[in-house]
Amino acid sequence: MRLDQRLIADMIRPGSRVLDVGSGDGTLIDHLYRTRNCDARGIEIDMRAVTQSVAHGLPVMHGDADHDLSDYPDAAFDYVVLQRTLQAVERPREVLAQMLRIGRYAIVSFPNFGHWRLRLQLLTSGRMPMTAVWHTPWYETPNIHPCTIRDFLALCEEEDYVVERWLAIDEEGDRSPWRRSIRLANLFGEQALFLLRRRGGR
Numbered sequence: 001m002r003l004d005q006r007l008i009a010d011m012i013r014p015g016s017r018v019l020d021v022g023s024g025d026g027t028l029i030d031h032l033y034r035t036r037n038c039d040a041r042g043i044e045i046d047m048r049a050v051t052q053s054v055a056h057g058l059p060v061m062h063g064d065a066d067h068d069l070s071d072y073p074d075a076a077f078d079y080v081v082l083q084r085t086l087q088a089v090e091r092p093r094e095v096l097a098q099m100l101r102i103g104r105y106a107i108v109s110f111p112n113f114g115h116w117r118l119r120l121q122l123l124t125s126g127r128m129p130m131t132a133v134w135h136t137p138w139y140e141t142p143n144i145h146p147c148t149i150r151d152f153l154a155l156c157e158e159e160d161y162v163v164e165r166w167l168a169i170d171e172e173g174d175r176s177p178w179r180r181s182i183r184l185a186n187l188f189g190e191q192a193l194f195l196l197r198r199r200g201g202r
Helices: 003-010 027-036 047-055 065-071 092-102 116-125 149-159 182-188
Strands: 017-021 039-044 060-062 077-083 103-111 161-169 191-198
Touching (some): 003 027, 003 103, 003 161, 003 191, 017 027, 017 092, 027 039, 039 047, 065 092, 092 103, 092 149, 092 191, 149 161, 149 182, 149 191, 161 182
Parallel strands (some): 017 039, 017 077, 039 060, 077 103
16 A cells, blocks of 8 residues: 555554545555445545456445546545545545535645755756656646645635644655645655545534
8 A cells, every 4th residue: 555545544544435436456445345334435536546456346436536526425534535536536625625515524644845845956957847756747647636735725725624633744654744834844855644534524
């Protein structure tokens, strides 16, 4: 499992109902089912990944975060997870709103476009940067809404979402020691994870 997936799993209470949006090959769903006794299921836009998940007995449906979350009833899940997908959806604000409509909590992970290496590459080369996290050329990348940690926090404030917990991490497997400083996390964190809820919800 990727580091962000392990940390996401740690945020989820055993026995919870979980929807993993953009579930990929189903690694997180399988882990939650086996180790945390969760009723975990997923939706995934890549049909090959759906087929792979189903072949391994995982409850994954073909679907699209931008269009299919509206089909789920209110409060259908305890947690709705969006792992490394926020920057690739067409309407991030609406996707977050749907996640917190159908789930008590939303867990979001995304690569941080404010990381110092990305800033430096853009400054020195004048070209779109590439790192281990941002690893595809601009003309092939699915990322249409890259954001920084500070951008995401500003959106949460605008939408009046409560940030229950957040982490900045690097791709090497270390949690950032600067996690109490948003400014430093925005500069040095390669990825971010947020646990959110609506104000007034528990």
